[in-house]
Amino acid sequence: MTDLRPLALPDTDDALTWLTDRCDGELDRARGLVDELKAAPPSEPSAVLRHWNEIGIALANASSVASLMSEVHPLPAVREAADSAMQRIDAFSTDLGLDRDLFEVIDGVDVSGLDAAAQRVHEHALRDFRRSGVDRDEGVRARLKQLAEEELLTGQEFGRNIREDVRSIRVTPEQLAGLPQDWLDAHPAGDDGLVTVTTDYPDSVPVRTFAQAPDTRKAMAEASLNVGWPANDVVLQRLFALRAEHASLLGYDTWADYDAEVKMIGTGSAIRDFIDRITQLSASSAARDTEVLLRRKQQDHPDATTVEIPDVQYYSEVVRREQHAVDGQQVRTYFDFNRVRQGLLDVTGRLFGLTWQPADDATVWADDVASYDVLRDGERIGRIYLDLHPREGKFKHAAQFDLVRGVRGRQVPEGVLVCNFNRGLMEHDEVVTLFHEFGHLVHHVLGGDQEWIGFSGVATEWDFVEAPSQMLEEWAWDADVLATFAKSAAGETIPADLVERMREADDFGKGFQCRTQMFYSAISLDFHTAKHDDLTERLRELQGEYSMFPYLADTHMHTAFGHLDGYGSGYYTYQWSLVIAKDMFSAFDTGDLFASAVAQRYRDRVLVPGGTKDAAVLVSNFLGREYTFDAYAAWLAK
Structure with a gap:
């Protein structure tokens, strides 16, 4: 791969214009490509599919930016513009799937002389056309188009209601007995003597875990479980x-x-x-x-x-x-956020043969967003952004978002990790979550060197996508791995016997x-x-x-x-993927989770291929057999 420049993001003042130009520019490019393909289809089958691929690249470039910025940008006007852009993109995508003239061009391709990857592109394209309703009558196609638009708008409304409905409880300091001292210090009482605690994760999770007062825990549970109601x-x-x-x-x-x-x-x-x-x-x-x-x-x-x-x-x-003998408040003293973030980069870099280099030239949408170029054998293969702390109007959970989907020789994959962690000490469960979500980011980057956009990054069947991330969680439970970054303020490494007790305690429940x-x-x-x-x-x-x-x-x-x-x-995807994750992890040596041979085989046979093969094939290529329930059942029975 030649050294391709990552996407240049705008300063905050230019974000609204840039977003609209990026989304509508790529959307216009897609429209033009569709018109060209229908007006003068190439005679060469591979040329038809390459043209189809260009349409997919343009759509991915538009939708990735819009879906991300609608969830993370600090300016409401930019989030609203991103929602609006997604509506235009989705409307075009719906029209695309219902375009009979375009379908006939793709359907008419003779794939007999093409390689397996191109044949797979063709097969998926025809499948998606059929699932869009291209073969239905005019009235049905019109209704399907209307439904797609309404579904998108309704989904956006649903997510917006969750983002904007941050609830809170107000309690006395005494009602927060049991909370860690650093958390209490960060939540002083107001002039009326009451402490305000929100339903955002850095507040709600510690309260529901450590608050000794049942009424406080109940109030927080009720507030959290009523977000978005009615x-x-x-x-x-x-x-x-x-x-x-x-x-x-x-x-x-x-x-x-x-x-x-x-x-x-x-x-x-x-x-x-x-x-x-x-x-x-x-x-x-x-x-x-x-x-x-x-x-x-x-x-x-x-x-x-x-x-x-x-x-x-x-x-x-x-x-x-x-x-x-596992005290969560003691455990968290070993997990300073900054140490954990760097430790995660070091661990995954060593495991997958990657270097995460701070991207000093990157522009970010919020001051606390960090960016890194991803290097393999000294060559940049992608860029990542870590947006890990809560702010007003931001996505409330934890997820990986695409910024750019990789295309070989054209554009490097860029992904964004969006979470809501504390800036100080982390619960170990949060560390596990960070490893999990980072697994999606690794998959996006390593799987991003693809000729065909439809196979780029995390492009396998959706009920497999959690498996690589769930497997990476195992590294957050290993004493040798944690010893590389889990240290107290005094510099003491987390004891191996404590980690072992943590693992035993985690089995509980x-x-x-x-x-x-x-x-x-x-x-x-x-x-x-x-x-x-x-x-x-x-x-x-x-x-x-x-x-x-x-x-x-x-x-x-x-x-x-x-x-x-x-x-x-x-x-159900989460548990289905966990069955596969437990089986894949069984191939690793628990005595040495950094053993290079199995890690490289996993990287190259499961992550790097992206969506070029069915997930079951990727797993069997790695394991040397079909996956089974055995490892999962044994874990559950412990």
Whole structure:
């Protein structure tokens, strides 16, 4: 790869103009390319597909910038402009999928003399045209176009309501007893003697983990579980109805059937089977550990008969501290944010043969965003941005966003990690999350050297994309790995025996955590396969069926469940991917997680290929066999 220049981002004052020019310029380029292809299709089959690829590059360039800036830019006007740009891009993409003249050009390509990659491009293009409804009559195609526009607008409204609905509780300092001292120091009482605590993660997670006062934990749980209520209840009903009609017009029984067709799992009914299988596998472990929580709660509240939602994080921490000698407040003293961030770069650089070099020439959209050029064998292969702290109007969860999708010889892959971590000490769970999300960034960059834009980066089936990130979490649990960066303020390295106890303590609760994941997966599937007049009541029923913990009265968790937009009916993906991640990790030597041979084989056979092969093939190429449930089942049974 020649040394290509990364995308030059604008200063804040120029961001609005730059965003519009970038998105509309690429969109105009795509329009022109479509007109050219329809007016004078090349006679050479490969030339037709290369022209099709150019259209895809232009669309990716426009949509990547718009989707990122709508979630992270500090100026509301820029976020709004990005939302507007996404609407124009989505409308064009919908038109593209319904364009019969264009479809006939692509369908007429004789692929018999093309290589496997080009044939795969052609196969995916025809599949996507069919799934867009290009073969339907004029009336249906018109309605599908309208539905696509309404679905995008509804999804944007849903996400915006979550971003902008930051709730808070106000409590006395005494009601925050048990919180770490550095956290308390950062949250002084106001003139009225009360402390304001928000539902943003750096506030809500420590409160729900360490606050000794049950009323404080309950108030925070209620506030967090009501974000987006009541506005998003109506929005979700509209979104589910639009998706159901969309799937029906294309001949599918449910949205889940439509969505699963292009995933590893294949069908909506297979999702239900998977949820039930995992529910059964985790039943024993979940019951055992929930009983441990209840017995510990009864020491404080002898009349208690159930573990409530506000109890779970708190008593899980208590059990780990008392029964496994792991004190979360002691553990966090080894995880200063700046050390963790650098340690993550050092670990992944060593593991994958990469160098993360500060990009001094990069312009960023907020002062606390860091940027690095990614070097392999001394050559730049990409650029990353780390946007890791909360601010007003920013995306509230943790995710990797594309900025540029890589194209061989044309543009280097650039990705952005968007999280909401504290600037001081981190919980170890946050460290694990950082490793997980960074795994997506590594996948985006390493998989970005592709000729075909559709295969660039994290371009495998969607229910596989979490597996590489879930596997990278394992490095955040290894004593030798943590010893490279986990140090106290006095410079003392985290003790290996403490890490071992942390691993043992982490095993506690995996059963009921798995059941919680199945509860979320059931919501995701059920809301996309049946109509419910009262979503809260149905959520309550599903919680009773799958979760180990009862519904918290007068809460509406679904209205802040952002995955109902992005993942749709496919939240099962997280556990499906974990099955594969556990199997892939079994190929590594737990005594030396930096062993180069297996790490390089994994890098080159799973990450570097991007979407050029089906995920099952990538995994079998790495493992030398098809993946199984064995490693996952053994882990769950511990």
